[in-house]
Amino acid sequence: MTIKVLVPRLGEGVEEVTITKWLKGEGDSVKELEPLLEVNTDKVDTEIPSPATGVLLRLVLPEGTNAKVGEVLAVIGQPGEKVEASEAVSLVPSAVDRVSKSSSAPSVAPVVVLPAGKGDLGFVSPVVAKVASEKGVDLQQVEGTGLNGRITKNDVLAFIEKGGATVQQKASPGVISQPGDQLIKHSTIRKSIAEHMLTSKRTSPHVLTVMEADMSRVAAHRAANKEAFSREGINLTFTAYFIAAIAAGLKAYPLTNSSWSDEGVVVHKAVNIGMATSLGEEGLIVPVIKGADGLSLLGIARAVNDLSSRARAKKLQPDEVKGGTFTLTNHGVSNSLFAMPIINQPQCGILGVGAMQKRAIVVTDANGGDSIAIRPMVYLSFVFDHRILDGASADWFLMKVKDTLENWQ
Numbered sequence: 001m002t003i004k005v006l007v008p009r010l011g012e013g014v015e016e017v018t019i020t021k022w023l024k025g026e027g028d029s030v031k032e033l034e035p036l037l038e039v040n041t042d043k044v045d046t047e048i049p050s051p052a053t054g055v056l057l058r059l060v061l062p063e064g065t066n067a068k069v070g071e072v073l074a075v076i077g078q079p080g081e082k083v084e085a086s087e088a089v090s091l092v093p094s095a096v097d098r099v100s101k102s103s104s105a106p107s108v109a110p111v112v113v114l115p116a117g118k119g120d121l122g123f124v125s126p127v128v129a130k131v132a133s134e135k136g137v138d139l140q141q142v143e144g145t146g147l148n149g150r151i152t153k154n155d156v157l158a159f160i161e162k163g164g165a166t167v168q169q170k171a172s173p174g175v176i177s178q179p180g181d182q183l184i185k186h187s188t189i190r191k192s193i194a195e196h197m198l199t200s201k202r203t204s205p206h207v208l209t210v211m212e213a214d215m216s217r218v219a220a221h222r223a224a225n226k227e228a229f230s231r232e233g234i235n236l237t238f239t240a241y242f243i244a245a246i247a248a249g250l251k252a253y254p255l256t257n258s259s260w261s262d263e264g265v266v267v268h269k270a271v272n273i274g275m276a277t278s279l280g281e282e283g284l285i286v287p288v289i290k291g292a293d294g295l296s297l298l299g300i301a302r303a304v305n306d307l308s309s310r311a312r313a314k315k316l317q318p319d320e321v322k323g324g325t326f327t328l329t330n331h332g333v334s335n336s337l338f339a340m341p342i343i344n345q346p347q348c349g350i351l352g353v354g355a356m357q358k359r360a361i362v363v364t365d366a367n368g369g370d371s372i373a374i375r376p377m378v379y380l381s382f383v384f385d386h387r388i389l390d391g392a393s394a395d396w397f398l399m400k401v402k403d404t405l406e407n408w409q
Helices: 085-090 095-101 126-135 153-161 188-203 216-231 238-252 297-312 391-406
Strands: 003-006 016-022 035-041 044-049 054-059 066-068 072-077 206-214 258-260 265-267 273-275 326-329 349-353 357-364 370-385
Touching: 035 072, 126 153, 206 391, 216 238, 216 370, 216 391, 238 273, 238 297, 238 326, 238 349, 238 391, 273 297, 349 391, 370 391
Parallel strands: 273 326, 326 349
Antiparallel strands: 003 072, 016 035, 016 066, 035 044, 054 072, 206 370, 258 265, 349 370, 357 370
């Protein structure tokens, strides 16, 4: 008896995943609950376990393909059982449409190939599709020697050895490739980031306002409490202070904690602050600290440690990158002074924090006298949706963030 591996529901609102990596191949033995494949949703990688012990008879969908919740990914059975090609194809009747609409570039060719020239190719296994994709082979030109004329891996390799015509890989329109150029395929995360950024710029008018904050009190508080936090197993970073200051600003000016809709501005009750976390060359991800306004500095620091470490280890759950109402991006970790971040839709704004530097500034004492002093300073770059906030209301919020940091108790 065969068992179908289905796309599970990985979290609230998750309706579709992208297959990023098969951990098992056709013919491999699998055990119940053993990781079978990795999928990605909202830039979160999740392993899907095998629902049964047996042999992986058929991979229905290849890497790079989008699949909806409940769709069939693979078929598991017992040694010697067969899955007919017609049966496998029937499991994914809309495979061609889904692959063509996928937002991520498949690392292998689609499972079902459209007829062209000599007719319908029928089922093409992921192994054959992958070899053909990597070598640029047009499968319409390959004669199949397998069951019912099915194209095998050996057929493709033999076609290549005979010098068969191949499909040339082309760059995007407008890009002129020169000898020696290298084409780096887009990862699922990179394509997701690109799509999200373009959508954001098209959706809302971005406006930037910048202020400078004296971090003297925050730096002193951190130095005095870092060891105590460490005894609790927590690394007290400046990010925790920025999250706390943002929460104070959002509570003082609730309109900043909102989203635009055609009916009106939706002011969110929950203060859920996302923090952009770098994954190195792979891109970034934004885990969300839920209910940040109700957490102490210790609680925020604990959440920052936990989410950032699990983000880099790719251990986040889909729900942990959803529901944000505002975003912090600390671009200063790479020594950037200030920037103009792109809003994380559908939020009202995003705050960018630059590198903290000791600079000479003018300070005024209690008697009104001015003097030059060296202070740890940081630029705060607030980008907001001009449909929701005007310059004055945006500056009120940013001033509250600045005051919270400069007058840290």
